């Protein structure tokens with residue numbers, strides 16, 4: 001397998017958009033696919049805004065920003081990912097949707113391409129199994145939000161992942177300026193296994209009237225030196241995504257203690273998903 005030059009990204013949302021941006025800035029030719037044209041338009045506009053801001057703040061020159069923009073292409077057909085050396089999937093956190101996509105990718109891509117998933121919680125082995133004969137090229141590449149800022153990439157092997165794929169994925173993460181840390185394939189890996197119960201407990205504390213949401217966050221920020229309180233962080237991640245992750249952990253780890261608090265589910269059913277809908281626990285200006 002040759003070294004990675006072209007990065008494909010599936011899903012132009014919060015995470016996919018960030019991964020594509022960092023890949024482009026890091027010098028990789030980048031191809032972004034989303035099934036919704038609207039998501040692509042939104043992602044392009046956000047990239048333009050972030051690059052303009054980086055130039056304004058003198059974090060990069062206009063020339064560098066133009067070159068990064070030039071390297072990132074947007075496509076509306078999965079076949080257009082054929083030239084990518086690695087495809088990083090960042091679509092909705094839903095096992096059925098992800099496995100369907102990986103089954104499709106396995107039939108259409110070449111046997112040289114790495115199939116990475118940015119899943120927060122779903123078993124890499126389960127996703128890899130859907131890819132059939134391509135299972136040895138499937139790996140977890142778990143970026144953190146916001147991707148341009150957060151240094152960590154959790155790298156998770158499935159049962160069948162071949163060592164060469166792991167090596168190249170780690171090299172890509174490092175070339176994107178990240179630190180790759182390994183974790184084993186258990187629901188939630190390490191990051192969400194530890195983070196989600198804390199977020200969930202903050203919702204229980206709010207639901208039981210222990211303190212107001214802003215005070216819960218203030219206590220965790222000032223007392224534990226967290227840069228952001230757990231409730232604001234949940235808004236940032238997306239309350240729907242948090243519920244999906246907790247459901248996967250409850251089932252995957254066979255333990256109901258990981259199940260989402262009723263209050264977070266209620267906010268999700270009310271369409272209060274966090275920053276992306278401008279209202280979750282807190283309200284956000286447009």
Ligand SMILES: NC(=O)c1ccc[n+]([C@@H]2O[C@H](COP(=O)([O-])OP(=O)(O)OC[C@H]3O[C@@H](n4cnc5c(N)ncnc54)[C@H](O)[C@@H]3O)[C@@H](O)[C@H]2O)c1
Pocket residue numbers: 010011012013014015016033034035036039089090091092093094097101118119120121142143144145236237238241
């Ligand atoms: N939000 C976070 O903080 C965070 C952090 C780490 C990992 N993740 C994981 O990253 C993934 C994406 O999360 P997000 O927050 O970016 O979600 P998002 O809702 O912002 O973006 C998902 C994108 O995928 C697209 N999409 C959905 N189904 C698709 C399909 N079948 N084919 C192509 N495109 C499709 C949607 O149009 C949307 O643009 C999830 O697996 C999530 O668990 C999220």
